[in-house]
Amino acid sequence: MGTILVTGATGKLGSAVIEALVDRGINVRAATRKTTGIKWTKLVQPVVFDYEDPGLHKAALDGITGLFLIAPPLDFEAPAKLIPFIDKAKEMRVEHVVFNSSLCADSDEQNPLRIVEKHLAKSGLAYTIQRPNFFMENFAAGFLAPMIAGGKIFIPAGDNKTSFISVSDIAEVTAAAFQEKRYGTEYNLTGPEALSYGEAAKIISGVSGRTVTYFPISEMEMMQGAREQGMPESAIQYMLQLFGLVRKGVMAEVTDTVREVTGKGPISFKEFARKNADFWRVLKAA
Numbered sequence: 386m387g388t389i390l391v392t393g394a395t396g397k398l399g400s401a402v403i404e405a406l407v408d409r410g411i412n413v414r415a416a417t418r419k420t421t422g423i424k425w426t427k428l429v430q431p432v433v434f435d436y437e438d439p440g441l442h443k444a445a446l447d448g449i450t451g452l453f454l455i456a457p458p459l460d461f462e463a464p465a466k467l468i469p470f471i472d473k474a475k476e477m478r479v480e481h482v483v484f485n486s487s488l489c490a491d492s493d494e495q496n497p498l499r500i501v502e503k504h505l506a507k508s509g510l511a512y513t514i515q516r517p518n519f520f521m522e523n524f525a526a527g528f529l530a531p532m533i534a535g536g537k538i539f540i541p542a543g544d545n546k547t548s549f550i551s552v553s554d555i556a557e558v559t560a561a562a563f564q565e566k567r568y569g570t571e572y573n574l575t576g577p578e579a580l581s582y583g584e585a586a587k588i589i590s591g592v593s594g595r596t597v598t599y600f601p602i603s604e605m606e607m608m609q610g611a612r613e614q615g616m617p618e619s620a621i622q623y624m625l626q627l628f629g630l631v632r633k634g635v636m637a638e639v640t641d642t643v644r645e646v647t648g649k650g651p652i653s654f655k656e657f658a659r660k661n662a663d664f665w666r667v668l669k670a671a
């Protein structure tokens with residue numbers, strides 16, 4: 386089925402998508418700004434790529450059949466970065482674009498990922514849009530790991546629940562979308578159940594043997610903490626919007642889409658936690 390260009394190839398989702406495509410014997414071109422870090426294999430070839438350097442776009446798209454598109458995380462400028470790249474993909478006759486948006490992005494027409502979704506849908510390209518909820522992997526490879534290392538999760542989510550999903554399940558949907566040419570489809574992707582951060586912390590404590598406690602904080606406290614850690618102001622504002630959705634309760638939605646598309650239900654948070662127990666057991670505070 387030709388070659389798929391995977392953007393965000395070094396990230397949590399991109400690397401899972403590469404694994405799922407390679408498992409199906411599909412050739413991958415793995416896009417990263419780094420010149421090292423992606424292993425060449427028979428099926429995976431790296432390409433240096435940056436949304437912000439249009440000089441690299443033609444070579445990245447040259448000869449590919451499919452494009453897996455992700456936006457740089459927490460980026461209000463996503464439309465300015467992705468829309469010209471979508472247009473270039475059209476010009477270069479890419480057959481199918483799978484865009485990874487995020488759950489509830491379509492509830493706000495001004496949401497940067499929604500703006501990209503709409504542009505893609507109108508582009509004339511064959512497309513699939515997937516909208517996953519918060520990744521379970523945020524608790525392992527992601528931004529929550531340093532908090533877990535310190536035994537305290539500080540998040541402005543109150544006691545509201547989130548139907549966390551594993552990137553491995555999202556990646557199975559992505560690979561199926563490419564392989565089965567699921568053109569013109571939009572998928573809201575969640576895990577099998579919704580949990581509060583307190584419930585997630587208890588599960589992590591149970592499997593890892595280290596005590597992890599959730600402290601619901603205010604938006605103001607989150608802003609202060611993130612600023613102290615040097616997070617860019619725009620990323621802080623983006624995070625606040627995301628946790629605003631959690632506090633509204635809308636991120637608790639559970640869908641059966643992973644099973645409908647792949648034939649296999651998504652893994653539970655407990656299963657994810659069991660797989661990562663050793664990682665948390667040895668995790669050291671910075």
Ligand SMILES: NC(=O)c1ccc[n+]([C@@H]2O[C@H](COP(=O)([O-])OP(=O)(O)OC[C@H]3O[C@@H](n4cnc5c(N)ncnc54)[C@H](OP(=O)(O)O)[C@@H]3O)[C@@H](O)[C@H]2O)c1
Pocket residue numbers: 392393394395396397398399416417418419434435436437455456457458459485486487488517518519520521523
């Ligand atoms: N994490 C979540 O809970 C969650 C939930 C729903 C949706 N999403 C969305 O899913 C996508 C993937 O998230 P993730 O958590 O897997 O991200 P991640 O692990 O933080 O990885 C981000 C990736 O973006 C790439 N990137 C950053 N700036 C770039 C640029 N200017 N040009 C090209 N590539 C660039 C990085 O590549 P290099 O550094 O190698 O260049 C990296 O591979 C994001 O769009 C995010 O908004 C995330």
